[in-house]
Amino acid sequence: MFKDYQPKKGFDEYFSSDDFLPRSSLEPLLTSLGEMGLHQLNISHEIARKLLLRHGATFRLNDSGSKGSERILPFDPLPRVIGSLEWLGLERGLIQRLEAIDLFLADVYGKQQIINDGIIPRDFIESSDGWRPQMKGFVLPLGKWCHVSGLDLIRDGNGEWLVxxxxxxxxxxxxxxxxxxxxxxxxxxxxxxxxxVRPIEDYPSYLLKSLQELAVWTDTPKVVLLTPGVFNSAYFEHSYLAQQMGIQLVEGSDLVCQNQNVYLKTTSGIKKVDVIYRRIDDDYLDPKFFRKDSMLGVPGLIDVLKKGRVAIANAPGTGLADDKLIYTFVPEMIRYYLKEEPIINNVKTYVCARSSDLSFVLENLGKLVVKSVSEAGGYGMLIGPHSSQIDIDKFSAKIKANPRNYIAQPTLDLSTVPSLSDGEVYPCHVDLRPYVLRGKNTWVSPGGLTRVALKRDSLIVNSSQGGGCKDTWVVG
Incomplete structure (x- = not known):
């Protein structure tokens, strides 16, 4: 199966790039794959694709008018393997990072000590698309803002894990x-x-438990999942998780705020709701507080949250920490709030809002990856080494017009994992999104979603731009 496989320069997670010897923890898997053979692997891969289609594991691209088009999520059958000792270190680093981010959000929407002490400039905070001044002064259940998090990790050319x-x-x-x-x-x-292989099937149970723990005022909390509706790109996931947790999937029109509480409308009358796992962006949650024209949210919801009569996961305002400029300060948050050194480092990042960084970025656009701080899904990016001079010049003008909106990072040699590309085994670049749940305690999913750039030599792993995913094994 691997006789024609050539690891790329950098770090391949199956084979050493220098001598092509398999990594020791991979030898049993490589033996099993060798016994299966490439022909049978391709046949089974097609069966797997049909099974995913039967399960409805699709996502929606908003490229065909308002309704978009449904596509099956590309699945790669060659698993990614991470050793349990290595995973323990990653788990500690993820928990550390989320604790610092939670303290940061509580601070900036509270006393703003980190701003007053000069660690983060005020204008960086208040110019962020994720900043919600309406949330200032809120005290949330358990003091936590980020209850469900997905942090994207990569391995560089030396095999070092980075956020x-x-x-x-x-x-x-x-x-x-x-x-x-x-x-x-x-x-x-x-x-x-x-x-x-460490099991992951209990994720829905941990998710439900974490959500229930936010309702500190009752022993029998009612939890619902709030979705924008069937035309949302992640609707499959919304319905899947609601079904797995045994909770109701609702839209904004199913909820009403009365008597300082949130209620679910049912055929037998209204029923009090304690926790809302929301899959709607902040702007659309409550037309009284955010976008006045929102038809997706629940009028008065934020008032009930402020009175402590409902919990919302994740809390409105957490998008501030999604901002790729604010991301650059997380190591400082860890040192400031926890008095510790970061266990997992950031990728080296240039902040275009700083004049010295801006000059460097503009002079080296052909070598860097430039990202819009508020966009996701692989959009709003320039990958310098793979871009034409025309594209570079256009991006240069965008950066000069709004430096605050851009950061830049070196073009990394992302690690590769063997993957099926056009029926052949080929080294494809990957990242990893572990999921972290925070209620009274913190739980990290063993492994996570490995996203893979199935287009050969591509660095973009997002499903909307040709990426796929593969199973991630944490093994002894």
Whole structure:
């Protein structure tokens, strides 16, 4: 299967790039794959694709008018393997990072000590698209703002793990993370033989428990999942998680605020709601507080939140920490709030809002990856080495017009994992999105969603731009 496989320059997670020897923890898997053979792997891959389609594991591209087009999420059958000791270090680093971010959000919407002490400039905070001044003074259940988080990690050319960005508003992808494992067990059971792979099937149980713990005022909390509706790109995930948790999937029109509480309308009358797992952006949550023209939210919802009569996960305003400029300060947050050094470092980042960084970025656009601080999904990016001079010049003008809106990072040699590309095994670049749940305690999913750039030599892993995903194994 791997006789024609050539690892790229950098770090390949199956083979050493220098001598092409398999990494020791991968030898049992490589033996099983060798026994299966490439032809059978392709046949089983097609069966897996049909199974995902039957399960409805699709996502929606908003490229065909308002309704968009449904596509199956591309699935790669060659699993990614992470050793349990290595995973322990990552787990500690993720928990540390989320604790610091939670303290930061409580601070900037409270006493703003980190601003007063000169760690982060006030204008960086208040110019962010994620800043919600309406949330100043809020005290939230358990003192936590980020209850469901998905942090994107990468490995560089030396195999070092780094945080690429933080996803703290409505992080998506967990349904595909769970479906990938289900498909692997059904279609490729032989690959698990003789291996202890940490289970992930209990994610919905941990999610429900974390949400229930936010309702500190009752022992029998009612939890609902608030979705924008069937035409949202992640609607499959919304319905999947609601079904797995055994809670109701609702839209804004199903809820009403009365008598300082939130209620669900039912055929037998209204029923009090204690926790809302929202999958709607801040702007659309409450037309009284945010966008006046929103038809998706619940009028009065933020008033009830402020009175402490409902919990919302994640809290409005967490998008501030999604801002890629604010991301650059997370190591400083860890030192400031926790008095610790970061366990997982950031990718080196240039902030165009700083004049010295701006000059460097403009002079080196052909070598850097430039990102808009508020966009996601691989949009609003320039990958300098893969761009034409015309594109570079256009991006240069955008940066000069609004430096605050851009950061830049070196073009990294992202690690590669063997993947099926056009029926052949090829080294494709990957990242990793582990999921972190925070109620009374913190739980980190073993592994996470490995996203893979299935277009050969591409660095973009997003499903909307040709990326796919694969199962991630944490093994002894």
């Amino acid at each position: 690429l960005e933080d996803n703290l508003r409505c992080p998506s992808g967990v349904a595909y993370f769970l479906e990938n494992r289900l498909v692997m067990k059904r279609i490729f059971p032989s690959l698990f033989n003789g291996r202890v």
